Amino acid sequence: MPEFADKRLWLTFYLSGPLLNLESVSHFLAREGWANTDGWDFGFLYPKLEVEKTVPAIVAVAVKMHDLCRPYGIDIINIDADTSPDVTTSKFVTLYDADL
Numbered sequence: 001m002p003e004f005a006d007k008r009l010w011l012t013f014y015l016s017g018p019l020l021n022l023e024s025v026s027h028f029l030a031r032e033g034w035a036n037t038d039g040w041d042f043g044f045l046y047p048k049l050e051v052e053k054t055v056p057a058i059v060a061v062a063v064k065m066h067d068l069c070r071p072y073g074i075d076i077i078n079i080d081a082d083t084s085p086d087v088t089t090s091k092f093v094t095l096y097d098a099d100l
Contacts, residue, residue, distance in 0.1 A: 015075065053081075
């Protein structure tokens, strides 16, 4: 996929959980430099972080997100690799789907 030729990509996490817990996690992620940390008040959150396009970098971020969300009862539904933080122009590939 030529859209993913860059050495970096954006990871988008699809999170679902209790509203107050999503709010806490969203504020933490915003302080850590994540994009798209608002909108938690509907029971879902879709934070994005630009990372190096390597397996170790992607896995490290996924493990940190899991460790952050677990105590709050927040589920990671999906993880996508995106070419851009802008959902209107980004191409994506799903890296993880909880239903599979």
